[in-house]
Amino acid sequence: MQNTRLNSLFDGSVSELRQSLRNPWRRISVLVISFLLGNFVGTSITTIAGQNANLDVMVAAVLIxxxxxxxxxxxxxxxxxxxxLLAQGINSFKIGMIYNLFVLAFTLGS
Incomplete structure (x- = not known):
C-alpha cells in the first residue's frame, strides 16, 4: 500500500490508541463499558422479541x-x-447479555 497522508494519519492514530489502551485502568474501563453495553443489548433483544411473540424461541436459539x-x-x-482486548471485550459483552437475560427471567418468574 502507498504511504499516503491519510494512510500515515490512520496508522498513527491506531498506534496511539493501542498505546493508550495498554494502561490497565483504561482496559478495565473498556471491559466495563462492553459489559454494560451487553446488558443493554440483552434488554433490547428481549423487548423487541417479546413484542412479536412468534420469534421468542428462534431468538433464544440464536442467542444460545x-x-x-x-x-x-x-x-x-x-x-x-x-x-x-477485542476478544476480552466480546467476552465481557457476552457475559453482560447473559446476565441480563437471567435477571429478566427471574424478574418475570419464568
Whole structure:
C-alpha cells in the first residue's frame, strides 16, 4: 500500500490508541463499558422479541448458539495467557447479555 497522508494519519492514530489502551485502568474501563453495553443489548433483544411473540424461541436459539460458539472459541482455542482486548471485550459483552437475560427471567418468574 502507498504511504499516503491519510494512510500515515490512520496508522498513527491506531498506534496511539493501542498505546493508550495498554494502561490497565483504561482496559478495565473498556471491559466495563462492553459489559454494560451487553446488558443493554440483552434488554433490547428481549423487548423487541417479546413484542412479536412468534420469534421468542428462534431468538433464544440464536442467542444460545452464538454465545456457546464464542465461549468454545474463547476458552478452548485461544491462548489463555495472551488474549486480545477485542476478544476480552466480546467476552465481557457476552457475559453482560447473559446476565441480563437471567435477571429478566427471574424478574418475570419464568
Amino acid at each position: 448458539v452464538s454465545t456457546e460458539l464464542y465461549s468454545y472459541f474463547f476458552y478452548r482455542i485461544h491462548n489463555k495467557t495472551k488474549r486480545s
